[in-house]
Amino acid sequence: MAIQQSTRSGLLLAAGLDIALVLLFVLIGRASHGEGLLGTLVTGLPFLGGLLVGWLVMRAWRSPQKIIWTGTGIWLFAVGVGMLLRTVSGQGTEFSFVVVTTIVLGVFLLGWRGLAVLLRRRKARTRALV
Template sequence: MAATTSHSPTAPAEPRSGPPRRVRAGLAAAADAVGVLVFAVAGRASHSGDDALADVARIAWPFLAALVVAWVVTRAWRAPAQLWPRGVAIWALTWGLGMVLRGLAGDGRAPAFLAVAAAALGLLIIGWRGVVVGISAARRRTGPPAGSGPGAARR
């Protein structure tokens, strides 16, 4: 007699291993882009300027362009929530190439800005992936939620 696997909500959960639950690539790309924009807005807020929107765009564009390249180079859509090596590579490429593009555009690359940008982008690009990996690991350790096992619907 062959065993069958049911996909109903009352079926026992199969133990998960490997990478965290699938995170949609579009959602992950949006999270990375929002991270870059948060960095740009925070950077703009620490300096005064005449046109806030133009300043945010000027700060963000090199890093957004670099982020697109980083996603292509790392093929991030294959495992967008992966922390290592993909998430770290996306951060490093976004920061490094973003700084190159910023320099080519004539914007400054003071040592303090290099450090702040590396830390902020690291927190924002790697950080959400760390949260996803941590939640996934916690779920694997604790198993399915109470009341989700066989017969739960009959109670």
């Protein structure tokens, strides 16, 4: 069964937003520590790996904009698997870093989904009034 064009574009947009926001988190973190762009990929790969695991385990392609289960699962896998991969690769996982990562990725990965819900509701109300 083929994925409809609108569904495919929504799926690509959701995946692209998740990837972009994880990379934004990495860039902000590196900049706040005065580190350059060179290590962005090294820093970001564990979290991108966690994001991929989250997408696969949660079957995010089914409902990528859904906050509860899909978004929450993706967020927790991005953080959990990301920290595990950082540990395995010899990168730091200080407690304060884990806390900041959990909060920022939560705001980013759940936040855009929350905004999407609000926009859909607003659009539906606007249609109902017309």
